[in-house]
Amino acid sequence: MAHAAGVSQATVSLVLGGKWRGRVSERTAQAVRDAAARLGYRPNLAARSLRLGVTRTAMLVVPALTHEYFARVYTGAARVAAENGFGVVLYPSPAGIGPARDPFGSARTAIDGVIASSMAADALTGIGDGGLPLVMLDSDPDTPGGPPTVNLAVTDGIRQVVRHLLALGHRRIAHIAADVDTWTFRARTQAVTAELAAAGAPAAVRHRSALGVDAAREAAVRALTAPGPRPTALLCDDDILAAGACKGARTLGLSVPADVSVTGFDDLSLARALDPELTTVRLPAEGIGEHGMRALLAVLAGRPAPAVELPLTLVPRGSSAPPAA
């Protein structure tokens, strides 16, 4: 390539690297660019990584790619990465289906940093101590000396749902809680209890359910057939649970929202596919990914990465209404 342009490697590198200001003549630079275009020259990334010691690649660790939320986090992260000449590789953590190869083995030499999304606290052993720059998304709150975090204002989101239901006149609210031990779901559960108490409303009866439509349907049936007066609203930890809750209500011959209101959380596309559409809370999933990537970029550049908390928005739709008189 340098040979084809009639100059040396060094000159080529200077010109194509963009830093030849006053070091290479304009005429020579143009000749190099011409030759590059003519030969379809592409720099070899492996060689560059080897020389520079960085790969301009980040790894995004997610519990499950098939969940729309994580796909959107990826989309946001990938966009910011691309804007900065970075790539993003995905690693569905072993909790899901574990790839055969340990990603943190040679990963240390293949990636510059890690963004971990919604991970259980112990799922990251092998990263933190690995000295690889790390950013946590939607995880435990900022700890001094810990990795930078990008979090969701989950408590405020739940607060909006609770107030929405109370404002509609509901007093007997059941909580369909996700039986998953991650920060985001623990925070949701705690917030439901706290917000109802703060409003002076009766406590919600809690029914735990695995994260799936069928399990949620069964939990909703349990909630609606439990002894005592029937709940008038089912507050669900996420949209998938809410979909199951709607089915459970109909199983019992109840109508949503006339007989029982149902609320979700996440605002997946599912929320608008259901009928009635789900009242839910919108999560800025792409924003989480974007901020996460920006935080990692900051860490990589040696800049401080302030902890971020993104706001959530209540989206009232057809699945919630005043309780029957």
Place this chain on the structure above:
Amino acid sequence: MAHAAGVSQATVSLVLGGKWRGRVSERTAQAVRDAAARLGYRPNLAARSLRLGVTRTAMLVVPALTHEYFARVYTGAARVAAENGFGVVLYPSPAGIGPARDPFGSARTAIDGVIASSMAADALTGIGDGGLPLVMLDSDPDTPGGPPTVNLAVTDGIRQVVRHLLALGHRRIAHIAADVDTWTFRARTQAVTAELAAAGAPAAVRHRSALGVDAAREAAVRALTAPGPRPTALLCDDDILAAGACKGARTLGLSVPADVSVTGFDDLSLARALDPELTTVRLPAEGIGEHGMRALLAVLAGRPAPAVELPLTLVPRGSSAPPAA
């Protein structure tokens, strides 16, 4: 590292590369492995790529990652890749949200091959002529001299749906067709026409719709309010359209499936979140990814990659029933 083990680089490479049978003494080999474990040694992938000229990385090009189908294709491809010591990077094609960086620029030196899923025919300019090994998923049928393909038996899937509806007694079927110019949707549309004709049934009135719940709802309303006798079944090109069709029917005060049957295609998790659950056709999405990766591996190894066609399965559920008497 070699220094720490008291041997030469070459010996280390041999031992860790696994091909020292009868070339290095057992005692020396063990010493190398001990040193590697002690130092936490990790091979540098960039250096290996540089030397070997291959990266053991494949790129999966998809139109939209947020669609569950593609997330599952990725999952399948990534699993087979991992089993073979390969990685997979994702590239959401420009049709979606386009990254700033041209992936096919330096990609040629960063990846060994490309797997393209459900792409419009012209969206791959820049790959085919790039000399990069390519496998097409769910795309145009095998062309002599073209890239290997892994396809779905879409025509047979539609045939199963059509026969299911005819067997239930439906004669007036409307087709909610996706207004998307890719092979898979063209094939679905053609199959609907062909299968109805083959069965001697009346042709379906076709209503085109963008791929979204709202657009499909409007299309369904059009279909159900068109002049002439009302259709008793809505055959939809995919589950998202079907979700919209159900909403459209209810908008008109019609019940699914009592007044009108609705069928989908894809068997997304959405199909079981709806109420009633969707009668649909299951696509082996992960299988597509797995076979695609296997085909690419074959091409990379210089082996022939036979064209594959994966079977589809009808999943009858609550959204279809005999027409009202």
Place this chain on the structure above:
DNA sequence: TTGTAGGCGTTATCAT
């Protein structure tokens, strides 16, 4: 303003 040379960590060839 341009060219020369060294080294990044690996693997492969060849010599010992």
Place this chain on the structure above:
DNA sequence: ATGATAACGCCTACAA
């Protein structure tokens, strides 16, 4: 059975 050495393509002092 093991070691020395070259080469992969790039970037960057340093020399000319």
